[in-house]
Amino acid sequence: MSVMMRTECLTKTYGQLTAVNNLCLEIEQGDIVGFIGPNGAGKTTTIKMISTLLTPTSGAAYVADIDVQQHPEKVRRLIGYMPDFFGVYDDIKAWEYLDFFAAAYKIPKSKRAKTIDNVLDLTDLSGKRDDFVDALSRGMKQRLCLAKTLLHDPAVLLLDEPASGLDPRARIDIKELLKELKVMGKTILISSHILPELADFCNKVAIIERGELIISGDVGEIMEKARGGRLLIVKLLDRHDEAAELLSKMDGVRSVTIEDGTLRVQYTGLPEEQHELLTALVSGGYKVQSFSEAEIDLEDVFMKVTTGAVA
C-alpha cells in the first residue's frame, strides 16, 4: 500500500510554547487513523499544518507525496478538511451552501446537482435541502459540513473532532457515516479526545501529548505494547491465594492480582500457550468458573500512556 500522508519532524512553536514537536507520522492509503490526545495536545495544530492552513516552524508534511508547503493548491484539491469549530453562512439554504462549495471546487455545472444530491443522501440530509443552514441543529450542521467536505471526492479526509458537542444519537449518526466512508476506501485522519467514539472503526492509532507523538501504529499492537501483554480474568470459587501462587510461577505470567474473588493475570506469553494456564488450574483441582480475556479498551491505553499534564 502506498503512503498517503506523511509528516517529517513537523514542528510548530509559538514563541516559547512548542505546540507540536518533531512529529513523524506515516499514514497508508485506506487507513483510518485515530488521532488521540487530551485537549491542547497539538492535534488541531498538526491537522492544520497538514491541511495547508498553518505553516510549520520546521519539518515538512506530504499528502500523496506532494509537499504541503510547496504546492498548497494541489494539496487542497486532494484533502477534505473539517475543522473542529466552524460557522455557516447566514441567509443561505442547504443546497445553496453546497452549490457554492461545489462551484468553488470547480465541479462542472452539469454535474453539480447530482453531486449535491449524492452527498445529501450520504449524510442523510436530503430532507433538509431547502432549509436555511443557520437554522439547522448542531448535529445537522456537522453533517452538512461533512457533506461539503465530501463534495470534491477527496482521497484524504482530515476530520478534527467531528463528533464533539453532539448528543449521543447525532454522534452515532456521524459514526455510521464514517464507517461508510471507510468502506468507500478513503484515507481518514480523525482526531478526538473522546476515545470510545474512535475504537470501533480505526485500524490505527496515534497518541499525542504536549506536542509529542507518544505512540502510533496498529490498534491491537499498541494495546498490547501499552498494557504489557494481555489481561486474563479468572473467576474461581475458592482457594484464590493458592491459585495465584500457582499461576505466578508459570511461563509468560508477569503478575497476578486478586480483586473481589477474581484473579487478574497479566500475560505476556504466546497466545497459543495461553490454554496451559487453564489446564494447570483444572488439573490442580481448582473450581474455575470462567476464564476470559479482558476486552481491549482504548481508554485504558490512553490513561496509561498519557500523563494528563495538559488535560
Added chain:
Amino acid sequence: MSIVELAQKTLAGRIKNARYENPVITKELRSRMRGARAHQIMMAYVLLMAIVLFCIYYSQWMDVAGSADPQSWFDSRLGFRLFSSLTWLQAVLIGLIAPSLTSGCITIEKEQQTIEMLSLTTLSARNIIVGKLMSGYLFVLMLLACSLPLAGMCLMFGSVSPAEIAVTYLILAAWAFLFSSIGVFCSAQFKKTATASLIAFGTVFIYAFLTTLWAAECKYGHNTNSILGGLSGCMALDHSLDMAQVFYIRLPVALAGIAINTAIGILLAVLATTRLPFHRIDRAVLIRTMLLGISLATLFLFVGNALSGLLGTTPGQESDFATFMFVILLAVFIPAVPIFSTGPIGKNANPVSSLTREPIFRKAFENRPAGGLFFLALWWAAACAVVIATFAYANSYSPVGSTGTYSFDLVNILQASIGLLGAIIAWGAIGMLFSSIMPNKNSAVVLVLLIIALAWAIYPLMLWQHESSYNYTWENQSGIMWQAAYLWPGTTIGEMSGGWHPGSTGPILWLDKGLTGVGCLAAWGIVAVIALSLSGKYYKRGRGIPDE
C-alpha cells in the same frame, strides 16, 4: 486539420469556456437579495432622494409663485439645482453604503470561522476578492440605477444636459468603486469587523472631505480648472464637462477623476488579495509598479496643470508652489516609509547584508524591508524627477495668458529633494531596526511613526531657538540648535519659499546654504548607519518579525 479549422476549434473552445462564473458573487447575491431587506433599502434610498428633491422644488415654487415673470423659472436653473442636490446626496449615501457593504466581507468570515473552509477550496485569492468586491459594488450600482428616473425628472426642468448627467453617473460609479475597494481592503487587512468598518469609514470620510474641498476650491475659489476636480463624487456635476490644461494638452477633468479613482480602487483590491489569510501570494512587483504608476501620473497631471494656470497668469509664486509640492511629498513619505521598511527581514539574512545581496532594481520590488528601502529610494527618485523635470521645463514655459516664463530655483529644489532622501533613508533604517526587534509588523510601524512624530514634535524647538535670536548675528546662526534644524527636511523645504529666515547668510556646519541638502543627507546617513548596525546586532539574537 487545417489551420483555419484548428483556429475555429480553439476559438470555439475558448468562447465555450469563457462563461465567467464566480461562485462568491452568486452566493453573496443570493443571500443579499433574499427577502424584503434589499428591496426596503432600495425603497428607502429612492424615497429619501425623492423627498429632498420635492422640498427643493417646493421651496423654489414658493419663491417664484408670486412672481408673474416666467423668466424667473428659467433664471433659477432649477434642473441643474435639483440634479446637483441629487448628486451630492447620492455621493454622500454611497460614501455610507459602499464601505458598509464591503468592510465586513472578509472579517465576518474570520469571525464566523468560515474563512478556513473557503480558503481550502480551489478559489484563488483573486476570485474571492473580486467576488466580494463585485457583490458589494453591484448592489451600489443598482441603487444608482434606481435613481435614474429622478435624474430624468431633473432633465425635464432643463438647464442640465444629458451629457452632464451621463458623466456625473460615471464619476459616481468610480467613486463607489473606490469606496467598495477601501471596504474590501480593510476587511482583508483587519481581524475584526468593527476595526475594519471604523478604518474604512474614516478613510472614506477623509478622502471624500479632501477631494470635495479641492473640487469646491476649483469651482468657487481662485484655483479654477484643476485637473483633480473630478475626484469628488459630491462635486461631480460641477466638473462633469470641464476641461483642464496640462501644459499644452487639454484634458477632460472627469476622465482624470474617474481614471484615478478606479486605479486606486484596483490597487487596493490587488493589495487585498495579498492580505487574505491562508493565501500566501506575493504581488509586490505588481503592487509597487501600480503604486509608482498611479502616484507619478497623478503628480504629473497635478504639477503640469498647476503650471498651466493654477499659479495664476503672472509668474512669481514659484517658490511657494515648490514648497507646497515638497510638503505633499513629505506627507506621502511619512506614512509610506514605516509601511515599506518594516516586515520580516528573512530567514538567515542579516539586515545589513540583506541590503547588499541582489541587483538593486530587482530588489526594489522584493517584499522585504531591504527591498522596501530600495523601493522608497526609487519612488523618491521618480517623484523628484517628475517634479524637477516639470519645473525645469516650466522655466521656459509661459502660462496661459502671460508673456513671461516661470523661474524655479532648481538648485534649491534639488537641495530639498536630497534632504528628503536623507530623512527617508534614516527613517527606513529605523524601520529595519524595529523589524529586527519587534515581534510583529504592526508594532514596528507604530514605533517608527512614533519616532517620526517625536522628531517633528521637537522640530519647533530648534526653530524657536533660532527665532529667539531673531536679530541675526553670526554667533547665533552657528548655534548648534540652529544647525540641527537643518536635519529636518522641513527647513530645506521651508527655505525654498524664502520666508523662512529672511536675510540669513546660512549655517556654517553645512558649509553653505547651497549644501544644506547634502548636509542633511550626510547627517541622516549617520543615523541610518547606526540604526542598521544596531539592527544587525539585535537580529543575531534571534528577535524580530518572524516570517508570516
